[in-house]
Amino acid sequence: MSILGAVIVPHPPLIIPTVGCGREREVQATIDAYRTAAKQVAAWEPEALIVTSPHQIMYTDYFHISPGRAAAGDMSAFGAPQTGLTVQYGEDLRDEAVRRAEAAGLRAGTLGERDPALDHGTFLPLYFLREAGVDCPILRVGLSGFSPLDHYRLGQCIAQAVEALGRRAVFVASGDLSHKLRDDGPYGFAPEGPEFDRQITGAMAAGDFLQFLTMDPALCDRAAECGLRSFQMMAGALDGLAVESKLLSYEGVTGVGYGVAVFTVTGPDKNRRFGEQCEAMERTRLAEKKAAEDPWVKLARLSLETYVKTGRRLERLPEGLPAGMTDRSAGACCCPTWRAWTRWSGRLTSPGRRAASAPERSTPWSGSRWCGTHDLRAVFSPL
Ligand SMILES: [Zn+2]
Numbered sequence: 188m189s190i191l192g193a194v195i196v197p198h199p200p201l202i203i204p205t206v207g208c209g210r211e212r213e214v215q216a217t218i219d220a221y222r223t224a225a226k227q228v229a230a231w232e233p234e235a236l237i238v239t240s241p242h243q244i245m246y247t248d249y250f251h252i253s254p255g256r257a258a259a260g261d262m263s264a265f266g267a268p269q270t271g272l273t274v275q276y277g278e279d280l281r282d283e284a285v286r287r288a289e290a291a292g293l294r295a296g297t298l299g300e301r302d303p304a305l306d307h308g309t310f311l312p313l314y315f316l317r318e319a320g321v322d323c324p325i326l327r328v329g330l331s332g333f334s335p336l337d338h339y340r341l342g343q344c345i346a347q348a349v350e351a352l353g354r355r356a357v358f359v360a361s362g363d364l365s366h367k368l369r370d371d372g373p374y375g376f377a378p379e380g381p382e383f384d385r386q387i388t389g390a391m392a393a394g395d396f397l398q399f400l401t402m403d404p405a406l407c408d409r410a411a412e413c414g415l416r417s418f419q420m421m422a423g424a425l426d427g428l429a430v431e432s433k434l435l436s437y438e439g440v441t442g443v444g445y446g447v448a449v450f451t452v453t454g455p456d457k458n459r460r461f462g463e464q465c466e467a468m469e470r471t472r473l474a475e476k477k478a479a480e481d482p483w484v485k486l487a488r489l490s491l492e493t494y495v496k497t498g499r500r501l502e503r504l505p506e507g508l509p510a511g512m513t514d515r516s517a518g519a520c521c522c523p524t525w526r527a528w529t530r531w532s533g534r535l536t537s538p539g540r541r542a543a544s545a546p547e548r549s550t551p552w553s554g555s556r557w558c559g560t561h562d563l564r565a566v567f568s569p570l
Contacts, residue, residue, distance in 0.1 A: 189346060189349060189350045189356075189428075189452070190346050190349055190356050190357070190358055190424050190425060190428070190452060191231045191233065191355055191356065191357055191451075191452055192227070192228075192231055192357055192358075192430075192449065192450055192451045192452050193357065193358035193359070193360060193421050193424065193425060193430075193449075193450045194224045194227070194228060194312075194357070194358075194359055194360070194447070194448065194449050194450070195360045195362065195391060195414070195417075195418060195421065195446060195447065195448040195450075196221060196224060196311070196312050196315070196359065196360070196361055196362075196447055197217065197311075197361075197362065197363045197364070197414070197443075197444075197445035197446065197447070198240070198242070198307055198308045198310075198311035198312070198361050198362070198363060199214065199217075199311070199363065199441070199443065199445060200262060200264075200265040200307055200311065201213075201214065201441070202214060202217060202218050202221065202311070203262060203265075203267065203270055203311070203314060205262065205267035205269060205270045206262050206265045206266060206267045206270070213440055213441065214438050214440060214441065214445060216436045216438055217436055217438050217445045217447060219436070220435035220436035220447035221315050221447055222315065222318070222319070223435055223447075223449075224315075224435060224447050224448075224449050225315040225316050225318065225319035225321065226319050227449050227451075228316055228319065228321055228357050228359070229316075229319040229320050229321050231355065231357055232355060233321065233323055233355050233356055233357040234323055234324075234354045234355045234356065235277045235280055235323055235324055235325070235326065235349065235354045235355070235356040235357075236316070236321070236323060236324075236325045236326070236356065236357055236358075236359055237325070237326045237328065237345055237349075237356060237357070237358045237359065237424065238309050238312060238313065238325050238326070238327050238328070238359045238361060239328045239329070239330065239358075239359070239360050239361060239362075239416075239417040239420050239421070240306055240308030240309040240327070240328075240329065240330075240361045240362075240417070241308055241330050241361070241362055241413050241414055241416065241417060242306040242307055242308035242309070243306050243308065243309060243327065243328070243329035243330070244299065244300065244301050244302070244329055245329050245330050245331060245332070246299060246329075246331055246332065247331065247332030247333075248294060248331070248332060248333070249294045249295065249296070249298070249299060249331060250288070250293065250294065250295035250296075250328065250329060250330075250331045250333070250341055251295075251296075251297070251298070251299050251300065251328075251329040251331075252281055252284070252285060252295060252296060252297055252326065252327065252328050252329070253276060253281075253297070253300065253303070253327040253328075253329075254276075254281075254297035254300055255276060255300075255303060256275065256276055256278065257273060257274060257275045257276060258273065258274055258276070258303050258304065258305055258327070259271060259272070259273040259274075259304065259305065260272065260273075260304045260305025260306070260307075260309070260310045261304075261310075262307075262310070264307070265307070270314070272305075272310070272313060272314065272317055274305070274313060274324075274325050274327075275323075275324045275325070276324060276325060276326070276327065277323075277324035277325060277326050277354075278324075279352060280324070280326050280348055280349065280352055280354065280356075281297070281326055283348035283351055283352055284326060284344055284345045284348040285297065286348075287344040287345075287347050287348050287351075288341055288344045291340055291343075291344055293333075293337060293340060293341055293344065294333075295341060295344075305327075308361045308362070309327055309361065311361065312359045312361050313325070316359070326345065328341070328345070328420065330416040330417060330420070331416075335399070335400045335401075335402075335415075335416070335419045335465070336400065336462060336465055336466065338416045338419040338420045338423065339400060339419050339420065339422055339423035339426070339461065339462045339465070340423060340462060341420055341423060342358075342419070342420040342421060342422060342423020342424035342425075342426070343423045343424065343426050343462065345358075345420075345423075345424055346423070346424040346425070346426065349424075358421045358424045358425070360414065360417040360418050360420065360421035361414065361417055362413050362414010362415065362416075362417040362418060363412075363413040363414055363443050363444060363445060364383065364384045364387055364388070364410075364412060364413065364414065364439075364443070364444025364445065364446055365379075365380035365381070365383045365384050365410040365411060365412050365439075365443070365444045366380070366410075366411040366412070366413065366442070366443050366444075367379065367380030367409070367410055367411045367442075368380045368381060368384065368439040368442045368443065368444055369439070369440075369441075369442035371442065372441060372442010372443065373441075373442055373443070374411055374442065374443075375442075376442075377409050377410065377411070379406050379409035379410040380409075380410045380411070380444070381439070382406060382410070383402075383406055383407060383410030383412055383444075384410070384437070384439060384444040384446075386398065386402065386406075387399075387402070387412075387415070387418075387444075387446070388434055388437045388444075388446050391418075391432065391434045391446055391448040392432060392433075392434040392448075393432060394430050394431075394432030394450060396418075396422035396425070396459070396461045397461045397464055397465065399415065399418045399419050399422050399461075400419060400422070400461055400462075400465045401465065401468070402415065413443075421450075422461055423462060425450065425452065425459075426459070426460055426461065426462060427455060427456065427457060427459055427460050428452045428453075428454070428455060428456060428459060429452070429453045429454050429455065429456035429459060430450040430451060430452055430453060430459075431450070431451040431453055432448065432449075432450050433448060433449045433450075433451075434446065434447075434448045435447040435448060435449060482508060482509050482512060483512070486504075486505075486508070486512065489501060489505065
């Protein structure tokens with residue numbers, strides 16, 4: 188068996204009656220949809236749940252997966268200590284997922300746990316699933332500072348582990364949407380907030396997981412989104428699978444966006460390998476960018492790439508450089524990598540000052556190598 192389906196659910200503590208104390212009725216549509224989604228998960232009769240949460244401990248360069256046999260949690264941080272639950276962890280699924288992640292070159296594992304208690308991003312879905320009668324071992328996974336594609340790849344590794352063990356599994360992607368929907372909301376308003384929610388709920392409704400991977404990072408940042416990386420990992424777990432997508436509800440009345448969606452796997456579909464599609468798009472983007480580079484930027488790139496690939500300096504200039512570039516006095520006063528950096532980043536800076544502080548600035552190509560390997564500001568992505 189593989190992944191049977193997935194749900195996207197939010198995690199406002201308010202929707203638990205002992206926390207909301209009546210206020211939960213403000214988001215009744217979300218609660219109703221949550222129960223519908225939980226019923227669907229129960230109908231799949233899962234033997235394992237994969238639960239991702241943005242409020243689990245998060246590292247910039249590591250995916251933390253909860254260690255141990257079990258964990259407990261409650262709503263005491265939200266005024267309802269009487270509402271609690273415990274869960275068992277699926278240890279064999281975890282071991283297999285970590286093994287496959289490591290084999291895929293992803294930094295993921297059970298190190299670095301600070302607090303074993305269930306965070307509210309994990310607790311809320313489990314609360315509603317328990318209410319619907321779902322009680323099975325979970326794989327509890329945190330997010331990271333890695334790229335969207337790396338979150339997707341970890342989802343693929345988890346799906347492969349599920350398949351290897353022959354489990355009936357459901358992916359539960361916990362995540363709120365924008366926190367910037369209303370002036371009177373807890374985080375205020377930004378125009379990017381409603382725009383983010385419009386795009387992400389459109390992608391949920393259409394099952395367009397490529398959109399999860401290609402959202403504009405600046406838009407996501409200004410929208411103060413919560414759960415996108417959860418959704419990206421879920422998309423990876425459903426890589427190459429056709430799904431029937433249903434957006435059950437969307438509300439933003441509290442100033443935070445809550446979306447509930449269900450994705451039922453209906454069979455294989457090679458056109459839904461969104462990780463591969465995303466990589467192909469990135470290759471095309473970089474090729475176009477490279478093709479548009481001027482000779483200075485080309486030289487900077489060649490110098491840096493030569494050093495990174497071979498560990499050696501670029502000793503000879505390539506043929507056919509425009510007049511003036513081979514003039515040492517003209518080159519020495521302006522580091523090409525720095526020029527490249529400012530062109531790519533759009534920043535205004537002082538190349539002369541940077542060049543003056545670099546120890547090897549006798550030639551433009553050595554200056555670019557120095558900046559690229561010593562100055563963090565010049566470590567640009569398309570190496
Ligand atoms: Zn959140």
